Structures are given as structure tokens and as C-alpha cells.
Amino acid sequence: xxxxxxxxxxxxxxxxxxxxxxxxxxxxxxxxxxxxxxxxxxxxxxxxxxxxxxxxxxxxxxxxxxxxxxxxxxxxxxxxxxxxxxxxxxxxxxxxxxxxxxxxxxxxxxxxxxxxxxxxxxxxxxxxxxxxxxxxxxxxxxxxxxxxxxxxxxxxxxxxxxxxxxxxxxxxxxxxxxxxxxxxxxxxxxxxxxxxxxxxxxxxxxxxxxxxxxxxxxxxxxxxxxxxxxxxxxxxxxxxxxxxxxxxxxxxxxxxxxxxxxxxxxxxxxxxxxxxxxxxxxxxxxxxxxxxxxxxxxxxxxxxxxxxxxxxxxxxxxxxxxxxxxxxxxxxxxxxxxxxxxxxxxxxxxxxxxxxxxxxxxxxxxxxxxxxxxxxxxxxxxxxxxxxxxxxxxxxxxxxxxxxxxxxxxxxxxxxx
Numbered sequence: 001x002x003x004x005x006x007x008x009x010x011x012x013x014x015x016x017x018x019x020x021x022x023x024x025x026x027x028x029x030x031x032x033x034x035x036x037x038x039x040x041x042x043x044x045x046x047x048x049x050x051x052x053x054x055x056x057x058x059x060x061x062x063x064x065x066x067x068x069x070x071x072x073x074x075x076x077x078x079x080x081x082x083x084x085x086x087x088x089x090x091x092x093x094x095x096x097x098x099x100x101x102x103x104x105x106x107x108x109x110x111x112x113x114x115x116x117x118x119x120x121x122x123x124x125x126x127x128x129x130x131x132x133x134x135x136x137x138x139x140x141x142x143x144x145x146x147x148x149x150x151x152x153x154x155x156x157x158x159x160x161x162x163x164x165x166x167x168x169x170x171x172x173x174x175x176x177x178x179x180x181x182x183x184x185x186x187x188x189x190x191x192x193x194x195x196x197x198x199x200x201x202x203x204x205x206x207x208x209x210x211x212x213x214x215x216x217x218x219x220x221x222x223x224x225x226x227x228x229x230x231x232x233x234x235x236x237x238x239x240x241x242x243x244x245x246x247x248x249x250x251x252x253x254x255x256x257x258x259x260x261x262x263x264x265x266x267x268x269x270x271x272x273x274x275x276x277x278x279x280x281x282x283x284x285x286x287x288x289x290x291x292x293x294x295x296x297x298x299x300x301x302x303x304x305x306x307x308x309x310x311x312x313x314x315x316x317x318x319x320x321x322x323x324x325x326x327x328x329x330x331x332x333x334x335x336x337x338x339x340x341x342x343x344x345x346x347x348x349x350x351x352x353x354x355x356x357x358x359x360x361x362x363x364x365x366x367x368x369x370x371x372x373x374x375x376x377x378x379x380x381x382x383x384x385x386x387x388x389x390x391x392x393x394x395x396x397x398x399x400x401x402x403x404x405x406x407x408x409x410x411x412x413x414x415x416x417x
Contacts, residue, residue: 001030001050005150008104008128011037012052012160018043028147048144049136049151054158063179065224065293070177071133072228073291074112077284078138083277084114091172091201091326093318097122099197103167106130108156108188109174113139113149120146128161130154156184159191166191170199176296185306194333198312204324205297207267212297215289223290231291239286243279250275270321303327 003020011018016037023045024032033045035052044051089096101123107116110129116139120127127149129139136153143149154160156171156178169188178184185200192198205212223231250272274282289295300317303325307315312329320326 001045001048001150001152002028002147003030004126005050005128005152008126008162008165009035009050009052009152009160010162011040011043012054012154012158013037013040015162016040029144047137047140049140049153052152052154052160053132054155062293066177067133069224069228069291069293070111071131071135071137073284073287074135074138076232077280077287078112078141079280080112080114080117080142081278081281083281085118087273088115088118088172090320092170092199092328093320093326094316095197095199095328100124100168104128104165106161106166106169106188106191108159108169108171108184109177110139110151111135111174113142113151115170115172116149116151117143117146120149124148126150128152128166130156130159130161132156156187159187161191163190164193164196166193167196168192168199169196172199172201173203175200176202176298177292177294179294181296181298182302182306189306189312189331192331194331196331197328198307198331199326199328200303200306201320201324201326202303203295203297204319205299205302206319207323208297211289216295216297219290219292219295224293228291232287235287235290236283238290239279239283242274242286243282246271246275246282267322270323273321298325300325 006018006020009018010016014037016039018035018037020030020033020035022030022033024030029048030045031048035043035045035050037043043053092099099122100119103124104126105116105119105124106128107119108130110116110131112135113129116127116129120143125148127146129136129143129149129151131139131151131153132155133153136151140151143151152160156174157180169192171184171188175181175184181202185198189198223235226234274285277285300319304315304317304327307327307329311332311334313332315327315329317325317327
């Protein structure tokens with residue numbers, strides 16, 4: 001970490017300010033030291049990573065198991081690949097590379113750090129990459145040469161980040177692995193300044209019925225309980241089947257086999273993408289579906305409802321690869337009687353967080369949202385349909401695949417104020 005991180009972090013238990021004591025530093029990179037809260041105690045910095053973990057026992061056993069298994073996974077599959085950039089840009093649409101230039105960015109659930117590295121490349125001012133498990137070791141290895149990326153070991157449900165100091169918070173493929181995705185979303189949303197943006201990508205329930213009803217029970221009862229090394233090798237079998245099928249039907253994903261007709265098959269867009277990956281990446285993806293103790297497949301209305309109740313406007317939800325939801329929105333100003341510093345030890349944060357607050361205010365709110373006129377993106381209404389069951393995990397009707405298959409490219413609903 002670097003000293004500039006102090007403008008954005010707080011104690012994960014009381015949200016109070018932290019004092020820094022440096023034990024070892026290399027060219028401005030603080031490798032070892034302590035972050036001290038005068039009420040809650042010390043948090044170590046080891047190998048360049050602040051360990052801002054919540055109180056012992058605050059993470060449920062099932063969540064802890066999920067975190068530990070993903071930590072092992074990302075330390076095994078820690079290679080950064082070229083195709084990650086196109087994949088990431090698809091997950092964050094309609095945001096673009098330019099969306100991150102000059103911004104303070106928070107990634108909730110950074111895994112091996114591949115997306116934070118990309119955001120830094122796009123010109124972000126500061127990038128804060130958070131993960132709860134040992135994946136932070138892989139993220140640190142992959143980003144230690146990037147001076148504006150700070151890797152923190154922390155819990156999304158106890159975020160050690162000052163309220164409303166972040167320009168863009170994003171979470172790709174992580175919220176659906178938390179015990180309560182809505183709560184994790186709300187915690188990230190609280191860090192976003194008015195005029196800032198929130199970006200998420202999650203598994204969709206629509207079109208994934210075969211996973212929900214057949215694969216998920218196997219994951220919950222068997223594969224998520226296998227020792228990591230056993231699953232690492234055992235998952236090569238289904239990975240070989242998926243890889244062989246994708247390659248036989250779509251070639252290398254860009255060849256003549258990869259026709260529009262083939263793409264219209266069930267899971268066609270997704271399988272064509274898999275066909276373009278090396279086997280090791282397909283193995284990683286299959287392993288990713290089999291290892292976690294927690295995985296939620298979320299209906300569209302569930303994802304929309306997150307933004308409706310958390311001060312966001314210009315909300316857009318896109319059906320990605322016919323099996324997942326990409327969503328983004330811009331945070332609105334809060335009511336005049338709600339100051340960003342009215343809760344959680346306000347006087348101390350106001351006194352110690354002035355620089356961070358001033359920096360946030362200096363960022364222009366006048367930037368246009370590039371997706372407003374993009375016909376490829378849905379804009380969602382903030383009105384909640386009382387007849388729609390938005391409970392987590394509620395069975396949603398499968399989409400009309402003939403009409404919704406190309407909705408990402410051909411339909412748009414304007415936001416209703």
C-alpha cells in the first residue's frame with residue numbers, strides 16, 4: 001500500500017480514523033507496518049497488504065468456507081490473460097475504458113487482481129482492490145508493480161472505506177457468492193459519492209434453470225465439500241467435456257464454425273466465448289462453478305431492486321451472454337438533511353477525512369453518462385411491481401428467448417423519474 005490510501009480507509013469495526021506506523025518501505029510502497037484505531041486496536045500490514053479484517057467470528061462458517069476455497073482457486077489459477085480485457089468490458093457495459101480515467105475506483109472482491117490491473121491501465125487515479133481471503137496474495141503478486149493499486153484484505157460486509165469517497169465501485173462475479181448479495185451491494189453503494197457510479201455483474205436465474213436444478217445441488221452437497229486438490233483435478237473431467245464440445249461446434253471462437261446460426265443455439269454466445277479460451281481457462285471457469293459453498297442465481301427483478309432503493313438514477317440492466325446480468329447506475333445526491341458524515345463517529349471522520357472529502361468534491365459531476373443514448377442497453381424503471389416476487393432465489397419465469405435473445409442489442413426502456 002501507499003500512504004495515499006489513508007485518505008479512503010477507516011477502521012472496519014467502528015469506522016474511525018486509522019494511524020499509520022511503517023516498519024518496512026520500498027520506494028514509497030509500505031510493505032510492513034501497523035494501522036491503529038485508538039478504540040479497536042491494531043491492524044497489520046504484511047507483504048504490502050493491509051489486513052483490515054472484522055472481529056473474529058463475524059464471518060459465517062459457510063461464507064468463510066467460500067472465501068477459503070476461492071482463495072485457493074485464485075492462487076492456483078493466478079495467470080493474467082489477454083482475453084480478460086474483452087471479457088471485462090463486456091461485463092461492465094455500457095461503461096467503457098474512458099469511464100475510469102482520473103477516478104478513484106473500488107473493486108469489491110478482486111480475486112487475483114485482473115480487473116483492478118485493467119482499471120489502473122485505463123488511467124484510474126487510485127484503485128482499491130478488496131478481497132476477504134488469501135486471493136489477496138495473488139492480487140498483490142499481479143499488481144505490486146502498479147503504483148496506484150492498493151490491495152486490502154477486508155470483508156464486503158464490513159468495508160473499511162469512508163462513505164461517499166469513491167468515484168466508481170464495481171464488483172464482477174462476486175456478490176452472488178456472498179451470504180446476502182443485497183447487503184454486500186448496499187455496503188459498496190455507501191462508498192460511492194453523489195455523481196459516482198456503481199457497476200455489478202452477477203449470475204442470472206433466467207436461462208440457467210439447468211444449473212439451479214441439477215448442477216447446484218451437486219455443488220452444495222458434494223463438490224464444495226471436496227478437498228481443494230481433489231476438486232482441482234476432478235474438475236478437469238467436466239472441463240474437458242465443455243472444452244471439447246465448444247471447440248467442436250465453434251472452432252476457436254472466431255473461425256468459420258462460429259456462425260450466427262451456431263450462436264443462436266442454447267447458450268450459443270457463451271459457448272462461442274468459451275471456444276476462444278485455452279483449456280486452462282475453461283478449467284478455471286468450471287472449477288469456479290463447482291468450488292463455492294455459496295452461489296446465488298439472481299432474477300432480473302432482484303438486481304433492479306438493488307438500485308431502486310439506494311439513491312441511484314440512470315440505472316441500466318443488460319442481459320449478458322444470455323445467462324447473467326450486468327447492471328450500472330449513477331448515485332444521486334442525498335436529501336439535504338443527510339450529511340455524508342452523520343453516522344458512525346461523525347466528528348472523528350469529519351476531522352480526519354477532510355482531504356478525502358475535498359478530493360471527492362473536486363471531481364466533476366458534469367460528465368455525461370455514455371450509455372444514455374446507447375440502443376443496446378436497457379434502462380430500468382424504478383417502480384417496483386408488487387406482483388413480482390423479488391425474494392432472493394425466488395423462481396423467475398424463463399425469458400422468451402426469441403424476443404429477449406437480442407434485447408441487449410435492440411431494445412431500450414427509458415428511466416421513469
